[in-house]
Structures are given as C-alpha cells and as structure tokens.
Amino acid sequence: MSGAARGGGKGGRPARPSSEAFWWALFSAGGVMAALFVPAFILTTGFLLPSSDAMAAAGGAGKVAAAVGWWPVRVAIFGIVALSLFHCAHRIRHTLMDLGLRRAGGVLKVLCYGGAAAGCVWLGAVLARV
Amino acid sequence: MSGQYHRSHSRAWFLERPGYIRFMIRELTSFFVAAYLVVLILTLGRAAAGEAALAEWLQALSGTGWMVAHGVALVMAVWHAVTWFKAVPQAMPIFIGEKKLDAPVAAVLMGYGPWLTVTAGVVWWAVR
Amino acid sequence: MSDSKTITLELFRYHPETDSEPRFQSYEVPYDEDWVVLDAINWIKDYVDGSVTHRWSCRMGVCGSCGMMVNGEPKLTCAAFLKSYYPFPVRVEPLVNFPVERDLVVDMDGFMEKLRDVKPYIIRDDVNDTSQGEYRQSPAELAQYKQYSMCINCMLCYSACPVVGHEEEFLGPAALALGHRYNKDSRDRGKSERMEVMLSNEAMWGCTFVGECSVVCPKHVDPAGAIQQAKAMGAQEYFKRFVMPRGAGTKGAGASRGAGA
Ligand code: SF4
Ligand code: FES
Numbered sequence: 001m002s003g004a005a006r007g008g009g010k011g012g013r014p015a016r017p018s019s020e021a022f023w024w025a026l027f028s029a030g031g032v033m034a035a036l037f038v039p040a041f042i043l044t045t046g047f048l049l050p051s052s053d054a055m056a057a058a059g060g061a062g063k064v065a066a067a068v069g070w071w072p073v074r075v076a077i078f079g080i081v082a083l084s085l086f087h088c089a090h091r092i093r094h095t096l097m098d099l100g101l102r103r104a105g106g107v108l109k110v111l112c113y114g115g116a117a118a119g120c121v122w123l124g125a126v127l128a129r130v
Numbered sequence: 131m132s133g134q135y136h137r138s139h140s141r142a143w144f145l146e147r148p149g150y151i152r153f154m155i156r157e158l159t160s161f162f163v164a165a166y167l168v169v170l171i172l173t174l175g176r177a178a179a180g181e182a183a184l185a186e187w188l189q190a191l192s193g194t195g196w197m198v199a200h201g202v203a204l205v206m207a208v209w210h211a212v213t214w215f216k217a218v219p220q221a222m223p224i225f226i227g228e229k230k231l232d233a234p235v236a237a238v239l240m241g242y243g244p245w246l247t248v249t250a251g252v253v254w255w256a257v258r
Numbered sequence: 259m260s261d262s263k264t265i266t267l268e269l270f271r272y273h274p275e276t277d278s279e280p281r282f283q284s285y286e287v288p289y290d291e292d293w294v295v296l297d298a299i300n301w302i303k304d305y306v307d308g309s310v311t312h313r314w315s316c317r318m319g320v321c322g323s324c325g326m327m328v329n330g331e332p333k334l335t336c337a338a339f340l341k342s343y344y345p346f347p348v349r350v351e352p353l354v355n356f357p358v359e360r361d362l363v364v365d366m367d368g369f370m371e372k373l374r375d376v377k378p379y380i381i382r383d384d385v386n387d388t389s390q391g392e393y394r395q396s397p398a399e400l401a402q403y404k405q406y407s408m409c410i411n412c413m414l415c416y417s418a419c420p421v422v423g424h425e426e427e428f429l430g431p432a433a434l435a436l437g438h439r440y441n442k443d444s445r446d447r448g449k450s451e452r453m454e455v456m457l458s459n460e461a462m463w464g465c466t467f468v469g470e471c472s473v474v475c476p477k478h479v480d481p482a483g484a485i486q487q488a489k490a491m492g493a494q495e496y497f498k499r500f501v502m503p504r505g506a507g508t509k510g511a512g513a514s515r516g517a518g519a
Pocket of ligand 1 (some may be wrong): 398409435477
C-alpha cells in the first residue's frame, strides 16, 4: 500500500472543509454556556429581582444597574448570551431541517445565524450603554 | 434500481419512537432559551435606560403572565442543562489510564458540580 | 402439533418480479420458549414457504446479517426471543432506511460505500518497514478506541436514525464510529485524510445527536458518542487549518515505535 494508491494523494487543491465545523463549535460552546448560566439568569431576572422583597434586599434597581455596569460583568454577560444565541440558532436550524425543511437549508442558515448575529449587535449596543 | 422497493419516511417521523419525542423536546428547549434571552436583553436595555425604567420593568415582570412565562422558560432551560450534562460524558469521555470515568461521576464533575456553583454564585450576586 | 402452543409471525413480503407493492403474510409457528425470531423464520422457510427470503449466518450475534424490524424495532433476529412477544403476533419487516431487495433482504450497497468512504484501515507511510520492531500499543491507547471497534455492521443504527432517512450525504452512525475508531488509534496517521471526508457538508454535521443509534446497537458501540467526539475533533481540525498549511508532516514521520529487542 503506497502513499499514492491510498487516494489521499489527490494533491493540489485542498477540499475546503464546510463551515459547519465553525457553526458547530459555536453551538457547542453556547450549549455549555446556556446549560451553566441560563437557569440561574431566569431565576434571577424572572423571579428574584421582580419580587419586591428581593429588590429591597438588592437595594433597589439602581444598585442592580450599577452592578451590571462593572465592565467584567458586561463582558461576561456578552460572551454567555452571544454564544447561547448561536447555540439556539444552530439547534433551531437543524431541527427545522430534520422536520423536513432540508431543501430550505440555505435560507434557514441566513435566518437563524443572521438572527443570532442581530441579537449580538443589539446586546452589544445595550451593554455599551449600561 | 427499478426492482427495489423504497419506503418513504412519514412526515411525522418524530412521533415514531419515544426516543424521537424526547429528542424533539430537547431541541425545543432552544426555542424557549432564545425567547428568554430576548427578554433578558430587554431587561438589560431597561437597566441602561436608568433606575426608574428598570424598576418599572421589574414591576411589570412580577405580573402573573410573566411569572408563568418565566416558569416555563426555567423548566425548559433546566431540561436543556440536564440533557446537556447527560451528553457530556458521551461526547467527552475522560480516561484514567485504560479506564473510562463512569458517566454519572463525569456528569457531576463536568456538569452538575459547576452548574450548582454557577447558579449559587449568580443568585448570590443578584440578591447580595 | 395441533395441541401445542403457536405464535403468529407476520412477514413483510415483496418479490420485485411479481409484486408492485409489498404485503404482509401471516404464518402460524410452533411456539418454543428457547426460540428466537430467526428460528421461527427459518422454520417457515424450511416447512411452510420456501420462497421467504432473509439473511442470516452465525445465529449468535456476531455476523450482523440478521438485522430486521421486529414489531417496529430494529433487532438482531437471532437475539430477539419469541418469549418476549408471546402470545402476541410478531411483525417482521426489512430494516427501514434501506431499499428493499426482496422480502426481508435490503440493499446494503450504499452502506458499504459509506464504510469505504471513511477509510476504515490504518493509514501510515512506513507500514512495510518493520525492521525497527512492532507497532506497540499500550492498554490505555487501546482503550481509546476499543469500544468503537466492536461494530458488526448490522446496520440497526441506520434504521434507528432519522437523519439517515432524510439526508443521503450523511455517512451514518456505524461508518462515522468506524472512522473515529481509526482516528483514535495511536498507530494511525491518516486522520487528516479521513477528516477530508468527514468534514464535508452533511457527512458528519448532519447528525443532530438524536441518540437512538446507541440505544439499538447490540454491541454497545455508542456510535452517537463517537460522532460527537468526531465533531469536536473535526472542529479542532477545522480551526487548525486556518493556522497551519494542510497535512503538514503528520503521516509517518515521528511515529512512535517499539524499541524491538
Ligand atoms: S454501530 Fe452497532 S448498531 Fe450500528 S452497525 Fe455497528 S453494531 Fe450494528
Ligand atoms: S445471525 Fe449473525 S448476528 Fe444474527
């Protein structure tokens, strides 16, 4: 079995690996982030902060806003939310493909990842102002 | 080949096996997580708009409708975490010499342990 | 044996030269606790209807040729005992997601091509040169891929996978697990060659980790786990190609060798 006979020696133009690897990497990192952080976030912004007792304990909305304003927190929130958005986008896209929209794959790609990217821009703009 | 018989898949293939239904529920979590993330960005936007705006928004979030919505989102997000931690030992096996770390141990080490730590940290940070 | 117990088998029948559509045919088979579904089909073929066509060989779960749908579940029929179905009828069909050749026999050419695509053999340039000693492998290195080498190519996982049914490009559970098996083999140097195939559009990325392949696998290969690992490996490979020129000195060179003597 020589090197050339193996079919690996096609030489020349390297086959371009599909961008799926890239999207999957975002999906995977985002899945970890969503699993670790999102339940805690929902607990916090959905239940603890809106309930008045906790709000009093937190010293009012101003203190919350100030705490989020600390830049490492902002960077962390951006990373977590942005990756989670791409996680969701990838999963929704593939589920829709599995459900029979395989031929609309290209459109779904633009809609899902485009939506996640738009969310990131929006998030970035909001966090810059906090 | 003309002589072969081809069976086509039903459109409702995802109902054919309990495992497929479980798969669909797991995938559906991403829809609820995404919806929550949008609400989270809205909340951050109110925080950026100032103390009064945030207080007013949080007051609105304490309504029953929002509580139910957040309850559903929480269940889905927890389910995402549980299914993710179940997959972690499969996708990232840890070998100690020639022995693979048992899946439950790996799930606690790489999933539930960090999860509890992070959740406690975030909640403490928010109500401190 | 009119007074002894029987069980009904409903066999999927399709003879391309006479049938345009498949049909089900029922057979009464003597019920024996120790019998598996394959025994019942063999009994039908031997004593009732010689035209029934099916594949089998080892009758002990190692050849992988007797896979069929038993009451909708992909099973090795030599390992599916009648007693787990009795007294209800047992419906036997050819594996889904494959074209049906005749009765319970499916066409596995597509599967064989997919297996070939992942280059399921050790690739290295210095393979003929054993003068320096043998290629040693530690138990820890063996453990990295051993589970994925247990596959018997029964194709049950292909029948359990919805993506196989919907996406032709998808290589499928067994082939991807086998590709991963060789990528994880410490003696192998062919990862980048294999990745060439695995990284292309839907070949591997079509997998959405439904996970039913691992549920039905009779050999506990866990193809679903193997594919997720292969994806992580593929993503690494993808990012590496941005940094380094392709295939820079991986094959052959620097291969670890046993010292011999
Ligand atoms: S991975 Fe398991 S189910 Fe799939 S062909 Fe191999 S032995 Fe059969
Ligand atoms: S006859 Fe060989 S695996 Fe069943």
